[in-house]
Amino acid sequence: MKKSFINGVGCISVQKTVDAAFLAEVELTTKESVVFAKQPSYVEVISPSFIRRMAKGVKMGIFTSTQALKEANLAMPDAIITGTGLGCLEDSEKFLKAILDNNEQFLTPTSFIQSTHNTVAGQIALGLQCKGYNFTYVNGAVSLETALLDAKLQIETEEAHSVLVGGIDETAQHNIDVQRMAGNIKKQEDLPCSILEPTTKGMILGEGASFFVLEEQQKESSYATLDAISIQNSLELNEVEQYVKTFLNNNKISLNDIDLVVLGNNGDVEFDVYFNQVSHFFNQTPQAYFKHLSGEFYTASGFGLWMALNILKEQTVPACVKMNSIEREMYQTVLLYNQYRGKDHSLTLLKKC
């Protein structure tokens, strides 16, 4: 069975993740309840007339996918697979507002055309003239994980030799407003807050895009192999440990083989208890977190994956993401665990190559 090597990455986030050394300068996102991705200059990858017309998510997707392909030195992937929790929110809201504000009259199709969840995957295919397999997953916090699982399957079964995989989520005003009303976002009076020792409910909403090139071949640019992914709809708190144990057993690795655990803590006192279970289970293992840097969004785990891959490459865990003081001489195997509001649990296993 062919292995999946991750040979190129691209990431736009709240942090300086374009053209900067790996997490060299970071700003904590724990002061504001909504944080926005730093937008790079798009002129090198998108023509100026399109830059104005394209929503943020589409631009971030095109930019980071271009970065990932460039790093992997790959001109044309065999398949493109994306994940997005909320899709093209900006254009959806724009079209919906136009419908409601003008009583279904005087509408133009542009924002409708760009509102479908698969816009980013479609636009990348169009730009590359890539006629291969093209999928988009939209399932909350496992949107990107399903895309990765699919990509890994494509390579294992030799349906594809190379796959471009990415996760994209953008913020938009109406969605921010209603997520506040629903209590999903932290209240301003609860900020700044501690992510690791949470006392209040809700999360800090972020946005971003991350793309990865998976290939059957190892290259000089290879970061790691993607060895396994598991997705689980729901778990009770007391089932989490067994879920992790089963995953380790299925992949024939022991607890001690894991050199780093990356957890998706987002500072929500109600649901971070899930992460505590895993943290406790791996109490002799180095641990890292990332949502204090990325904010929370359905494909924030892409930032976590980007971070884990860089740690494997650089063999050092930046101080700003450490959850404990345990260290290893070598970082060979990394396990990522994520969930959102007790739903959409995922485990991702990476190995240095």
Next chain:
Amino acid sequence: MNKRVAITGMGIISSIGNSVEENFQSLINGKTGISTIENLETIHKEVIMVGEIKLTNQQLAKQLNLSEDNNFSRTTLLGAIAVREALENANVKDINDCRSGFISATSVGGMDLNEKYFYEYYNDESLHKYINSHDAGDSSHQIADYIGLKGMVTTVSTACSSAANAIMLGCRLIQSGQLDRVIVGGTDALAKFTINGFKTLMILSDTYNTPFDNDRKGLNLGEAAAFLVLESDEIVQKNNKKVLAYVSGFGNANDAFHQTASSENGEGAFLAMQKAFKLADLKPEDINYINAHGTATPNNDLSEGRAILRIFNNKVPDFSSTKAFTGHTLAAAAAIEAVYSVLALQHNLVFPNMNFKKPMEEFNLIPQTILKEKNINHVLSNSFGFGGNCSTVIFSKSE
């Protein structure tokens, strides 16, 4: 692909019936589901026709025995009804008795609620329970919870080809041994959002849609949900399951031509069908019936027609689009047409392409216009969507 995947159950709700049997009766009796809008508030009520399910959300919720204060969107309600029938049909008593997954497909998700309460949310706290339904994956979570499924749940959204892709992923997860059973399909409710969207693209018909007709005026939107239960050979043998049909091949390609329009020669469609034949290890001449995408838009039918002529080397088997019955049900379309493909195999019938009168001037392609009985071993079903998405699934008889 080295092994076929068994279909052991199916469920459907569409404008031509609230169950597999009702849909079958409408198909063989030529009973269309296209009508004027009753349930949805829109100013276009009088000028368009749709494939609307004539049950209110309250009626649907009652069928599902949901509590009064449920927060299901119409998309979720329809999906749950179809999933429940599919599980009963497959005789699944305990959904978690093996590694079961649920893969849904939707394009609008809870848009019906979002568009209704978009501004009301700001003033009415009692509506806040609907907020999370805007997220497309939420409908899948709610359906999974309704049937008590704890394992893998995910959702595909590739516009109008979504459900075909959900079927594909489900097959691949069974073939690779990651799941023993997976419920696959799609659900989409009518919404002002899509009605107005397609209206701005000027591809909505003001009358009954006429697939593959030279004078076709566009599509009728519809709403529906359909799901298939796929099970591994091990589960089928162990439980002595009745197999309704097999998924024997599938293909997915991108047209890479335009965000919403298909290329003139149907390159993406051609590639999708080509891949499906290869995977199924079948030749075009093995296909006895094509259930075409056939939306009745000028662009789709021309592009798909050309792709079919090319892949079948001008020897096209009986084909029809069933969209004259149901309208175009977007992310659910490939799922309801999967059910119709299985029915075609089970009953050895080609369902009619209604409303066809005049062959298209670009080529000599005449769909099957009346119900036809003949031996059917393999059915090819096409679905295409925005973003250049092209998908083909091949269904084969269970013997």
